Amino acid sequence: MASADEPPERHCWVCFATEREDRVAEWVSPCRCKGCTKWIHQACLQRWLDEKQKGNSGGTVSCPQCGTEYRIVFPKMGPLVYFLQQLDRALSRVSPFAAAGVVVGTVYWSAVTYGAVTVMQVVGHKKGLDVMERADPLFLLMGLPTIPVMLVLGKMIRWEDYAVRLWQRHSAKLQLLSAIVPGIGRPLPRVPVAGGYGGDHISVSRTLCGALVFPSVAGLVGRLLFRRVPSNLQRTVLGGIAFVVIKGILKVYFKQQQFLIQANRRILNYPDRDDPTDTAEEEGGSEG
Amino acid sequence: MASADEPPERHCWVCFATEREDRVAEWVSPCRCKGCTKWIHQACLQRWLDEKQKGNSGGTVSCPQCGTEYRIVFPKMGPLVYFLQQLDRALSRVSPFAAAGVVVGTVYWSAVTYGAVTVMQVVGHKKGLDVMERADPLFLLMGLPTIPVMLVLGKMIRWEDYAVRLWQRHSAKLQLLSAIVPGIGRPLPRVPVAGGYGGDHISVSRTLCGALVFPSVAGLVGRLLFRRVPSNLQRTVLGGIAFVVIKGILKVYFKQQQFLIQANRRILNYPDRDDPTDTAEEEGGSEG
Numbered sequence: 272m273a274s275a276d277e278p279p280e281r282h283c284w285v286c287f288a289t290e291r292e293d294r295v296a297e298w299v300s301p302c303r304c305k306g307c308t309k310w311i312h313q314a315c316l317q318r319w320l321d322e323k324q325k326g327n328s329g330g331t332v333s334c335p336q337c338g339t340e341y342r343i344v345f346p347k348m349g350p351l352v353y354f355l356q357q358l359d360r361a362l363s364r365v366s367p368f369a370a371a372g373v374v375v376g377t378v379y380w381s382a383v384t385y386g387a388v389t390v391m392q393v394v395g396h397k398k399g400l401d402v403m404e405r406a407d408p409l410f411l412l413m414g415l416p417t418i419p420v421m422l423v424l425g426k427m428i429r430w431e432d433y434a435v436r437l438w439q440r441h442s443a444k445l446q447l448l449s450a451i452v453p454g455i456g457r458p459l460p461r462v463p464v465a466g467g468y469g470g471d472h473i474s475v476s477r478t479l480c481g482a483l484v485f486p487s488v489a490g491l492v493g494r495l496l497f498r499r500v501p502s503n504l505q506r507t508v509l510g511g512i513a514f515v516v517i518k519g520i521l522k523v524y525f526k527q528q529q530f531l532i533q534a535n536r537r538i539l540n541y542p543d544r545d546d547p548t549d550t551a552e553e554e555g556g557s558e559g
Numbered sequence: 560m561a562s563a564d565e566p567p568e569r570h571c572w573v574c575f576a577t578e579r580e581d582r583v584a585e586w587v588s589p590c591r592c593k594g595c596t597k598w599i600h601q602a603c604l605q606r607w608l609d610e611k612q613k614g615n616s617g618g619t620v621s622c623p624q625c626g627t628e629y630r631i632v633f634p635k636m637g638p639l640v641y642f643l644q645q646l647d648r649a650l651s652r653v654s655p656f657a658a659a660g661v662v663v664g665t666v667y668w669s670a671v672t673y674g675a676v677t678v679m680q681v682v683g684h685k686k687g688l689d690v691m692e693r694a695d696p697l698f699l700l701m702g703l704p705t706i707p708v709m710l711v712l713g714k715m716i717r718w719e720d721y722a723v724r725l726w727q728r729h730s731a732k733l734q735l736l737s738a739i740v741p742g743i744g745r746p747l748p749r750v751p752v753a754g755g756y757g758g759d760h761i762s763v764s765r766t767l768c769g770a771l772v773f774p775s776v777a778g779l780v781g782r783l784l785f786r787r788v789p790s791n792l793q794r795t796v797l798g799g800i801a802f803v804v805i806k807g808i809l810k811v812y813f814k815q816q817q818f819l820i821q822a823n824r825r826i827l828n829y830p831d832r833d834d835p836t837d838t839a840e841e842e843g844g845s846e847g
Contacts, residue, residue, distance in 0.1 A: 301826050316826050317749055342827040345820050352820075355813040362765060370764030373771060377669040384668055461605055476658030477650060483661060525643040532633050532640075538589050538604050539630040 284308045285315035302339035316341075379416055386415030389486045395503040419483060426482035427473065431522040438527060461534055488514055572596045573603035590627035604629075667704055674703030677774045683791040707771060714770035715761065719810040726815060749822055776802055 281298055282289040284307070288296070297313040320341070323332045333340045348356070391399030403411060486507070493500070493510025500506040569586055570577040572595070576584070585601040608629070611620045621628045636644070679687030691699060774795070781788070781798025788794040 299826055300828050302829050313826065314749060317824070320826070339829060342830075344825050344827055346823045348820065349816070352813060352816045355809060356817075359813070363762065366762060366765040366768050369768040373767060377665060380669050380672055381665040384672075461602060474651065474654060477654040479661060480654050480657040521643060525640060525647070528637070528640045529644075532636065535634045536605070537632050538587055538601065538608070539632055540588050541590050541627060542630075 281310040282307065283310060283312045283315050285311055285319055288312070301341045302334035303337045304334060304339075308336055382416035382419050383412065385483070386418035387411075389418050390415070392486050392490055393504055393507045398503070422482040422485055423479060426478050426485070429473070431519050431526065434519070434523045435526040435530070438523070439530065485511070485514075569598040570595065571598060571600045571603050573599055573607055576600070589629045590622035591625040592622060592627075596624055670704035670707050671700065673771070674706035675699075677706050678703070680774050680778055681792055681795045686791070710770040710773055711767060714766050714773070717761070719807050719814065722807070722811045723814040723818070726811070727818065773799065773802075 280289050280291065283296075283298075290298075293312075298310050299313045299316060300309050301311065301316060320332055320343070324330050331340050332343075387399075387403060390403060393399070394402060406414075489511030490507045491510065492514045493506035493508075495510075496513055497506045497509045500509060568577050568579065571584075571586075578586075581600075586598050587601045587604060588597050589599065589604060608620055608631070612618050619628050620631075675687075675691060678691060681687070682690060694702075777799030778795045779798065780802045781794035781796075783798075784801055785794045785797045788797060
């Protein structure tokens with residue numbers, strides 16, 4: 272039964288059963304292996320392949336020893352099954368893009384709505400509706416979503432930081448101002464590392480929320496400070512400018528104060544000393 | 560100058576300079592350490608702290624050797640700076656929640672819009688607007704977003720999988736049907752591992768897209784198959800039911816065929832054998 276260069280009896284390298292133990296089992300020699308790993312039961316190899324291919328019945332599997340790819344033959348598919356398989360694969364391939372489209376569409380639609388609400392807020396409810404009804408629909412679908420985008424981009428310009436940095440760079444020239452704002456121009460005991468004090472990082476959530484809330488704040492400030500301006504649009508624009516300027520000044524002042532606080536920090540001696548001379552000496556010798 | 564239990568001369572454990580080398584530098588002994596690590600220059604310790612605290616000027620820092628927390632003293636803050644600091648912290652704390660609110664609001668508003676479009680699609684454009692105008696606004700704001708949610712939840716009920724599993728479990732009783740559908744009831748050469756053939760996993764993107772596209776498909780199928788039904792609502796509902804039933808039958812058929820294909824796969828012998836007897840023997844002995 273066996274050829275000359277084979278061991279006298281086949282045995283399966285999965286279940287170790289020999290030909291004699293199971294006379295009806297089907298044998299297969301699927302790879303280049305010779306000798307004791309040449310033969311395997313068809314059923315044992317199928318079980319092993321199921322394990323290897325878990326979830327991916329089309330994947331190729333090779334012999335772990337000789338690396339030969341197993342030749343797996345499937346029964347022929349009917350045309351309907353083939354069509355359904357192709358459809359299933361196409362849908363699986365397309366669906367991530369479609370889902371991304373759903374997400375983009377959701378964001379876009381909310382941006383359009385936000386833009387429309389902002390227009391009504393800025394120029395007044397009735398006038399805003401009038402303006403949008405008269406405008407080209409295509410222009411609205413393109414223009415309205417740019418409103419929140421512009422607000423966020425505008426919010427990302429951190430001009431206050433540049434102002435603070437300019438201030439600090441030219442602080443020597445600001446000696447004359449020291450009478451007006453405390454701390455300006457005075458020689459610092461030390462210069463703290465940049466970014467080491469107040470958070471200099473841009474917070475995504477804060478930028479987003481600040482940008483989206485800006486038109487409402489501008490309207491509020493406009494109504495508070497510019498009550499006599501009759502036009503809704505002008506009042507809101509003035510309110511927005513006033514808010515940006517006031518906020519900018521406060522921010523520059525706050526950053527500069529943080530800088531000064533950090534520059535003037537001191538580390539104290541450890542208090543529990545039984546040697547009063549040391550402490551006294553340091554307190555006296557602190558100003559170099 | 561130095562007390563009895565100290566080394567004769569102070570030296571800084573950061574820059575290794577001694578008292579004699581820099582007579583004006585300020586010294587500090589910030590922790591419990593004695594001996595050669597007792598003293599450090601105030602300026603050297605400040606630089607070291609800047610490095611340690613990078614970006615978090617309020618954080619505590621301890622001596623790496625004795626673990627004593629350094630006592631850092633900041634100059635007193637004015638009330639405006641304190642107020643600005645508290646405001647800054649409060650905004651930083653609130654903004655992630657506000658940003659989450661923006662995301663939820665975006666999704667919610669898109670769901671409302673989708674629900675409104677679906678109502679108009681299902682009952683007809685004009686009648687849909689009529690229905691929504693007459694309805695309670697609160698009911699609309701609650702009811703419309705549930706439409707996409709229900710569609711997605713409904714899509715997640717995979718009744719076809721249960722049908723396939725029931726079929727496979729009771730396939731022995733289905734012998735009589737084998738004349739109608741090929742493969743039913745025939746004894747299988749083997750039972751593949753569950754999930755090993757067709758993808759049994761739920762794809763999020765596919766579920767989402769399938770659910771959102773369903774009303775349009777239902778309307779399309781309704782117009783194709785039930786042209787004589789005058790009511791837009793009835794036609795779309797009938798179309799939806801027809802689509803679900805047809806798709807279900809196709810899916811059950813496809814899954815069963817995938818199962819059969821997987822069950823009937825065979826691994827072939829390696830072809831380049833110079834021993835024709837082996838091959839012949841196997842071909843003959845394959846049916847156990």
